[in-house]
Amino acid sequence: MQRSFLTRTLTVISGVAAGLSLAACSTSGGSDEKVQGQLSAAGASFPAAIYQRWFQGLSSQGVFVNYQSVGSGAGVRQFTAETVDFGASDKPMKPEAIAKVSRGVVQIPMTAGAVAVAYNNPGCDLSLTQKQLAGIFLGQITNYNELGCDDKAINVVHRSDGSGTTYNFTKHLEAISPEWKQDVGADKSVKWPTGVGAKGNEGVSAQLNQIAGGIGYVELAYVKGDLQAAAVQNASGEQVKPTNATASEALGSIDLGPDLIGGNPNPKAGYPIVTFTWVLAYKTGNDDKTTMLKKTFNYMLSEEAQSQAPELGYVSLPPDVVNQSKAAADSIN
Template sequence: MRSKPRAFLIPAIALSLSVAACQSPNTTPTSSPAAGTTGSATPAAAGGGGGSNVSLTGAGASFPAPLYQRWFSEYNKQNPNVQVSYQSVGSGAGVEQFTQGTVNFGASDTGMKPEEITKVAKGAVLLPMTAGSIVLGYNLPDVKGLKLPRAVYTDIFLGKIKNWNDPRIAQANPGLTLPDRPITVIHRSDGSGTTSVFTQHLSAISPAWKSGPGAGKTVNWPVGVGAKGNEGVTAQLLQSDGAIGYVEYGYAKQQNIPTAALENKSGKFIEPSGETAANALAAVTLPADLQAYIADPEGENSYPIVTYTWIMAYKTYEDPQKAQALKNVLKWSLTEGQKYSEELGYVPLPQPVVTKVQAAVDSIKP
């Protein structure tokens, strides 16, 4: 494998974010909600020096980490009194730390299973905060506009298609000159919600995958090189000629990594975008527990691999200041914070979803 070093700008593995969020519960909101939002008021900026300092810690999914970083940074400009530290450690570790009570909130691309929730002593509130696409990024400098049929990208990750000029790839791309080069598969090495979503999709479209590696935060990959976090997979893609790997769309977008158009359930080749991801989200209605999954969405213009991603908060907090600070951050993120989603490659939540999630935030008690 040849190496092509390129600048890697996304924060690697851990994000340490100094963020402010605290207000007294009696603070009167002064900032305006984002356009089109309703429901609970957006928390006001706390101003410069009033109030006690509060520390919040969180850990979990790397999928939404760039957006969380932006949210917390922007919120910090208005609210300097609470420090929020978020560690991008993967969904599996995020669920574990949240369950053990070593953080104030967790983050997961797959939410939590009922048996996991029962282990949380203080109870759990699952809050979908944003959504995004999982894309297949590739490193072929002279190839643009690659199309991958469902059976083809599944067989690449099964190790059955080993070379870029394989006849099945060539058949789907008659206008492209594909190199005679081995395919290097890049996959996650850690417990990952992104892996869970990707492998659920592969299981939904391929009996061979379902009966083989199957779905989960970790699987036994038939082929490939492992990397930690969306950050690590992105770095490997940048450095490895002939590589293909799955990452959250925002990581590929920020690093200008080409992404394949994937065949969806309707047989159309769809590029990842905010619009095609939103089309996929429209195919599902959030249930009462706010956990919904879309393994293979309907719709001619739906991108085929899309997921919500959740923040996990406790139902009760011993410290009322921490509880109120976290609620303020969450409500700001659901309203004003949504305007940063598209530029970073995420999908702003539809207003009916925002309203449901705000009501869940209100249920958090000190």
């Protein structure tokens, strides 16, 4: 009887131990799954190409990001509704929009781009003053011989859809031309004084390649085929062509401010038509996804990731901005 009691006791203890062991395995597996799990994000289409490249690289580390390129406006709406783990926007959120997010908002510059003045006129090396640039898009300058090149009609091509590219380009025109500011203004979509419209950077680039003498504005990555990028005058009077180095110089001169959302539509240094693009993160309430989010953001800001920007047509963030962005990413909890 004593042996029987001892046998039953050992059996019970073994069963409990086995149960605890199984529970520990399940808990461990669940924890690993959370650390090496999935994140959902949505927003700006401009940085989508480089974001997808980065997220592909991040997947080898066990973090999978499902990024939906739906545009800045839709990204902000989804972020505000808390249906994603983070958002993305080419325009920083304004205070009234931030007030609608109960968990608070951290806006993190992640990459940047230059808006090039692209044209199709082989043999013409275009270098524009601010007055000339505004005059072209106001419809006042209609021939390349007014710009120091051979006789050829200018054919303006602009975006037909609302876009962050248009917003940043017209912000620059507004900053350099009182006439543009008064008659046209700056927005994602404006009433163009001249030219024909095309949808997307792809559409404008394709249209320019088909039209002799065409001139328009596109993200730098879309200056291809027969297109060239014009040199544009900055606020110091220097005429500069868009490159990773000249755009990065301009970005480095911009004071982002304590919230990292500052901008300058007419910088004094480097190529003057540049813009940051931001990741939108929740300041609090990230719970068990905090580690994954920080890992994701720090990877995007790593030297390895940032060095891929030029080959994809983007601009590497200046070192000071990278440091500020890393500090902002580390502040989420």
